[in-house]
Amino acid sequence: MRPIQATIDRSALNHNLSVVKATAKPSKVMAVVKANGYGHGLLNAAKGLAAADAFAVLGLDEALALRNAGYQQEILLLEGVFSADELLVVSNQNISIVVHCDAQIEMLENTHIESISVYLKMNTGMNRLGFKPEVFESTLSRLAQCKQVKDITLMTHFATADEAQGISVPFALFNRVIEDKSYPKSVANSASILRFSETHLDWVRPGIMLYGATPIAGQSAASFGLRAAMTFTSQIIATQALEIGESIGYGGRFTADKKMRIGIVACGYADGYPRHAPNGTPIAVDGLMTQTLGRVSMDMLFVDLSELPDATIGSSVELWGNQVPVDAVAESAGTIGYELLCAVAPRVPMKVVG
Numbered sequence: 001m002r003p004i005q006a007t008i009d010r011s012a013l014n015h016n017l018s019v020v021k022a023t024a025k026p027s028k029v030m031a032v033v034k035a036n037g038y039g040h041g042l043l044n045a046a047k048g049l050a051a052a053d054a055f056a057v058l059g060l061d062e063a064l065a066l067r068n069a070g071y072q073q074e075i076l077l078l079e080g081v082f083s084a085d086e087l088l089v090v091s092n093q094n095i096s097i098v099v100h101c102d103a104q105i106e107m108l109e110n111t112h113i114e115s116i117s118v119y120l121k122m123n124t125g126m127n128r129l130g131f132k133p134e135v136f137e138s139t140l141s142r143l144a145q146c147k148q149v150k151d152i153t154l155m156t157h158f159a160t161a162d163e164a165q166g167i168s169v170p171f172a173l174f175n176r177v178i179e180d181k182s183y184p185k186s187v188a189n190s191a192s193i194l195r196f197s198e199t200h201l202d203w204v205r206p207g208i209m210l211y212g213a214t215p216i217a218g219q220s221a222a223s224f225g226l227r228a229a230m231t232f233t234s235q236i237i238a239t240q241a242l243e244i245g246e247s248i249g250y251g252g253r254f255t256a257d258k259k260m261r262i263g264i265v266a267c268g269y270a271d272g273y274p275r276h277a278p279n280g281t282p283i284a285v286d287g288l289m290t291q292t293l294g295r296v297s298m299d300m301l302f303v304d305l306s307e308l309p310d311a312t313i314g315s316s317v318e319l320w321g322n323q324v325p326v327d328a329v330a331e332s333a334g335t336i337g338y339e340l341l342c343a344v345a346p347r348v349p350m351k352v353v354g
């Protein structure tokens with residue numbers, strides 16, 4: 001067996017959920033488990049986050065997987081239904097749906113299926129999904145008249161909660177329109193939960209922070225008291241001694257300017273490690289920090305063992321996890337922790353602990 005593995009720590013998920021609860025009290029917590037639980041496995045994530053008040057996913061298949069596993073909480077489909085024929089299952093299984101466009105309102109008006117819970121989404125500047133503030137009020141009254149609709153929550157999603165300009169403009173826009181409305185409200189993702197307590201409202205919708213990665217560039221997950229839920233590990237499967245002037249890997253991207261010792265790790269981009277990771281990306285061998293060198297190949301990558309004389313074939317390697325923050329690897333590779341976690345390949349065996 002190839003020694004690669006992703007270990008999912010359910011106690012870390014549960015801990016991070018407690019951090020959200022403590023931060024956002026008394027708001028209720030809708031744990032976002034889309035994208036296969038941010039790459040942790042939908043049911044692995046749900047089990048660690050079982051104390052959440054609700055779950056959010058994208059597809060009906062994921063919602064049904066949660067129901068079949070016995071979860072009774074509210075489940076929200078973040079993009080709503082994609083066709084009217086999904087409404088029957090939605091109603092039968094007590095699944096809530098986002099409504100973000102007129103076509104979805106028409107599906108509701110034209111169905112005989114009743115008892116549907118709706119999150120009506122405002123577009124406050126992201127210009128992805130949702131109704132513009134100018135038409136929100138009229139859309140809301142149209143929805144409120146729809147006898148198929150059981151209850152309504154008002155929501156928006158911020159484009160810049162993690163950035164310097166923050167949420168003041170979109171949040172003011174949202175508030176101006178819904179101020180006098182007595183419906184429950186939900187606007188905050190992880191960055192907004194951590195940065196703007198005024199956005200907590202009735203429901204918060206954390207994703208990335210539950211998995212122990214940061215939503216805010218330049219501020220570590222650990223600084224928020226979060227713990228890595230995934231530890232991605234493998235082993236050294238070969239070593240090479242380099243003479244001055246010798247290169248490694250495809251394209252010879254790294255050339256030794258001194259005598260060096262290199263380890264070959266059983267992990268490549270086909271496992272989900274970013275091919276764009278440059279020389280110097282942080283990685284740990286036998287619990288000691290070192291760096292990657294050379295180009296990441298499909299099944300293998302190179303680590304610098306020059307300062308680690310005891311490291312050898314069979315030595316353990318942490319690609320990311322408790323010791324090497326996924327955010328540090330992501331920053332080095334020019335991406336965000338979200339993308340790396342979601343991209344762990346199906347061929348990587350997952351083990352659940354905690």
Ligand SMILES: *Cc1c(COP(=O)(O)O)cnc(C)c1O
Pocket residue numbers: 032034078157188189190191205206207208209215
């Ligand atoms: C993904 C998503 C979230 C969670 O975002 P994080 O940045 O991972 O906390 C919240 N709300 C909506 C609508 C989303 O699509």
